[in-house]
């Protein structure tokens with residue numbers, strides 16, 4: 344049977360829990376295995392690391408891979424494109440069901456290893472294969488995976504390309520076409536153009552920001568925005584707290600550099616801050632100056648916050664978790680007065696992050712900001728640029744690669760629709776060359 348099957352397992356109806364399977368003859372490659380955290384957080388007492396896969400599938404928190412039973416073929420590899428939880432978070436719950444290696448870049452592999460170690464319900468013994476961005480790996484005699492480096496909001500991200508006897512399948516989830524990233528290389532346009540010339544049978548692409556017009560601003564812009572907020576003030580002595588994505592290493596690095604210009608000591612606090620930062624340091628993605636302080640445990644964090652209060656807020660730049668108002672996070676504890684850090688009138692709280700647009704997050708964030716304001720904090724929000732391509736970046740990638748078929752993934756129906764309209768402008772036809780898939784559906788493509 345000379346055809347390729349694309350199985351939409353998860354992440355086609357929603358943001359999160361991404362998983363796609365590509366069927367090539369009787370061999371299958373799984374792309375990503377992610378979690379949808381808002382479905383877990385809604386149950387306040389959920390302890391994910393002790394929960395069973397089927398329970399999490401019922402909650403809609405991880406991909407429903409039970410559909411894989413109906414597909415003929417053997418899974419030969421699980422390929423993950425980057426270390427965000429919506430791409431790797433379901434590995435501890437699902438990977439053990441497949442007798443296959445997990446292939447990802449070194450940073451992603453380090454994060455996956457950490458996930459597996461924290462898992463309490465299942466033993467995950469799949470071999471971990473660290474494949475460098477830019478390299479290729481022969482999965483079987485007929486399938487090779489190529490990693491093309493691509494900027495995103497976490498380091499060591501790639502576009503994965505499966506080269507098969509029936510043609511190439513490109514998986515671009517997630518990416519931005521950042522020509523001036525602050526860590527890592529700009530997109531490898533010559534590799535993408537080479538693929539385009541050789542011919543790509545199908546491109547599976549994220550659609551997160553496909554309804555936003557124009558192009559995504561570079562990470563360099565975010566760094567300048569942060570510098571402007573932190574240094575561009577006559578009130579340089581006040582308390583300042585930054586909150587951002589712990590996994591956004593480029594942003595954390597910018598904060599370190601700006602803290603030095605401010606003459607303040609950067610103090611990173613939170614279990615996830617410690618995890619992502621140390622892994623990035625171990626692999627050489629980031630240099631940590633001698634004065635940087637990192638605290639993961641609550642008692643150490645509270646001790647550090649006490650020290651900041653006694654020695655003077657103007658000497659430190661705390662960088663904390665909690666920008667989405669997550670219950671129990673450091674910023675939320677600060678806003679509740681549950682730490683030794685006292686917010687005083689005129690202290691600044693800088694959100695170097697967007698608000699994830701779910702009603703629960705909005706409510707948490709609203710409560711957080713209100714409590715901080717009541718204590719006298721001045722709020723600087725959205726000091727941030729996105730890690731996801733906007734519409735004209737999608738246009739550019741589509742025209743550069745010119746796949747025969749294109750499949751929107753990693754988004755909800757509205758995001759896919761915006762993408763499909765853009766693809767129609769580029770000459771694609773819905774149902775013929777651009778395909779709308781829902782979770783659980785399979786698309787067969789003939790070369």
Ligand SMILES: [Zn+2]
Pocket residue numbers: 425427495516517
């Ligand atoms: Zn991502």
